[in-house]
Amino acid sequence: MKLSFLSHLECSRCGATYPIDGPQTVCPKCGKPLFARYDLEGISRALTKGDLAGRGTSIWRYREFLPIAEEEHIVSLGEGFTPLIQAANLGEAIGLGDLWVKDESRMPTGTFKDRGLAVAVSKAQEFGITRIAIPSAGNAAAAMAAYGARAGLEAFVFMPQDAPRMNKLECFLRGAKVFLIKGLIGEAGKVVLQGREELGWFDMSTLKEPYRVEGKKTMGLELAEQFGWELPDVIIYPTGGGTGLIGMWKAFAELEELGWIPSPRPRMIAVQAEGCAPIVRAYREGRAEAEPWEAPATIAAGIRVPAAIGDFLSLQVIRESKGTAITVSDGEILEAMELLARHEGLMACPEGAATIAAARKLRKQGELGEAERVVAFNTGTGLKYPQLTQLPDLPILDPSGDVVAALL
Numbered sequence: 001m002k003l004s005f006l007s008h009l010e011c012s013r014c015g016a017t018y019p020i021d022g023p024q025t026v027c028p029k030c031g032k033p034l035f036a037r038y039d040l041e042g043i044s045r046a047l048t049k050g051d052l053a054g055r056g057t058s059i060w061r062y063r064e065f066l067p068i069a070e071e072e073h074i075v076s077l078g079e080g081f082t083p084l085i086q087a088a089n090l091g092e093a094i095g096l097g098d099l100w101v102k103d104e105s106r107m108p109t110g111t112f113k114d115r116g117l118a119v120a121v122s123k124a125q126e127f128g129i130t131r132i133a134i135p136s137a138g139n140a141a142a143a144m145a146a147y148g149a150r151a152g153l154e155a156f157v158f159m160p161q162d163a164p165r166m167n168k169l170e171c172f173l174r175g176a177k178v179f180l181i182k183g184l185i186g187e188a189g190k191v192v193l194q195g196r197e198e199l200g201w202f203d204m205s206t207l208k209e210p211y212r213v214e215g216k217k218t219m220g221l222e223l224a225e226q227f228g229w230e231l232p233d234v235i236i237y238p239t240g241g242g243t244g245l246i247g248m249w250k251a252f253a254e255l256e257e258l259g260w261i262p263s264p265r266p267r268m269i270a271v272q273a274e275g276c277a278p279i280v281r282a283y284r285e286g287r288a289e290a291e292p293w294e295a296p297a298t299i300a301a302g303i304r305v306p307a308a309i310g311d312f313l314s315l316q317v318i319r320e321s322k323g324t325a326i327t328v329s330d331g332e333i334l335e336a337m338e339l340l341a342r343h344e345g346l347m348a349c350p351e352g353a354a355t356i357a358a359a360r361k362l363r364k365q366g367e368l369g370e371a372e373r374v375v376a377f378n379t380g381t382g383l384k385y386p387q388l389t390q391l392p393d394l395p396i397l398d399p400s401g402d403v404v405a406a407l408l
C-alpha cells in the first residue's frame with residue numbers, strides 16, 4: 001500500500017517548484033516558505049472517507065496526506081485525534097449556543113506542537129539527518145526534544161531566557177542540548193541560522209522546514225472528520241507564527257479539491273495578545289505583511305512572536321476566509337482560563353484561553369452570532385503554567401480536632 005502521495009514542493013509566494021528527494025528549507029529564489037503538494041487524484045482513487053473509520057486514532061490515520069514515504073521512518077508518540085468537546089456551559093455563559101473546544105492539551109507533550117514535530121522529525125529521519133536544531137518560544141522545543149529523543153537524534157534547542165520553566169525542564173529531561181537566549185524567538189532563530197554551516201544541524205524552524213505545517217494540517221483534517229465532513233462556521237486560533245492557521249487552511253483546500261467537504265470554509269479568526277499583535281495590526285491596517293512588534297510582552301509565551309516568516313500567509317487566510325483578527329489582554333486571558341476551568345473542567349494554557357476571551361469579546365461586539373458553530377482551539381495544557389494563577393490560602397484541617405466545626 002502506498003503510504004504517502006507527496007509529489008513535490010511549491011513556493012507559497014513565487015510558485016517555483018522543487019523536488020522532494022532531499023531536505024529543503026525555504027524557497028531559494030524568494031526566501032519564502034515551501035508547501036508540500038500531493039497527488040490528490042491518486043489519493044481520491046486510493047482512499048475513501050469510510051476507509052479512515054477503522055484506522056488508529058493518531059495523525060497517521062491521514063498518512064496519504066502526510067509526507068512520509070516509509071512506515072519505518074514514522075516517529076510517533078500517539079499524537080493527534082484530540083477530543084472535540086462541546087462546551088455548552090461555557091457557551092451559555094458567553095452567549096454562544098454551539099461552542100466547541102478542540103482540546104490539544106491531550107497531546108504527548110501537552111501541546112499541538114507535537115503534530116508538526118512528529119512529522120518533521122519523521123521526515124528528518126527519512127532523510128538520514130542526525131542533528132536537529134530549533135528556535136522556540138518553548139513548546140516547540142519541548143516537542144522536538146521528545147521526538148528527537150525517541151528517534152535517537154541529537155537535538156539542540158534555543159529558547160528565550162524567560163521561557164516557561166516547564167519548557168526548559170522538559171527539554172533537559174529529554175536529553176536535548178538546551179540553550180537560553182538573551183532575546184526572543186527571533187534572536188534564537190538567528191543563532192540556529194549562524195550554527196548551520198559549522199555545526200551541520202538541520203534547521204527545524206516553523207515554515208523554514210517544509211513539513212511541520214503538514215503535521216499541523218491534521219488539525220483541519222480532524223475537525224472535518226469529527227464534524228462528519230462539515231466544517232464549523234468559525235475557527236478561533238491563538239496565532240504566533242501562524243502555522244496552525246495556515247496548516248488548517250491548507251487542509252481545507254486539499255479536502256475541497258477532493259470533494260470531501262462542501263464550501264464555504266470557516267471564517268478563520270486569529271487571536272493575539274495586546275502586548276504582541278503584529279498580525280492584528282497588519283490586518284487592521286490592510287497590509288499584506290506585518291511589521292515586527294517592538295518590545296513584545298504577554299503571559300501567553302507561545303504567541304509571543306514579534307515577527308513571523310509566514311505573516312503574509314496568515315493574513316491571506318484571515319482575509320480569504322472573511323475572518324478577522326483580534327487582541328485580548330493578559331487580564332482577559334486569565335479570566336478566560338478561570339471561565340473554562342469552572343464551566344467545563346478544562347485547564348487551558350493561556351494561549352488557548354485567549355481564544356475563549358476572543359469568543360466572548362466577538363460575541364459582545366456582534367461579530368459572532370448566537371447560533372453559529374464556533375470552534376475555539378485550546379492549543380495546550382494549563383498544567384505547564386503553574387506560575388500563572390495565584391492560589392489563595394486554603395483551609396487546613398486537623399483530622400484529630402473538631403473537623404465539622406471547622407467546616408461550618
Ligand SMILES: *Cc1c(COP(=O)(O)O)cnc(C)c1O
Pocket residue numbers: 111113139140206238239240241242243244245302303349351352379380
Ligand atoms: C506555538 C503555540 C501557539 C502558536 O502557534 P502557531 O501555529 O505558530 O501560530 C499557540 N499556542 C501554544 C500553546 C503554542 O505553543
Ligand SMILES: [Zn+2]
Pocket residue numbers: 011012013014015016027028029030031032
Ligand atoms: Zn519562491
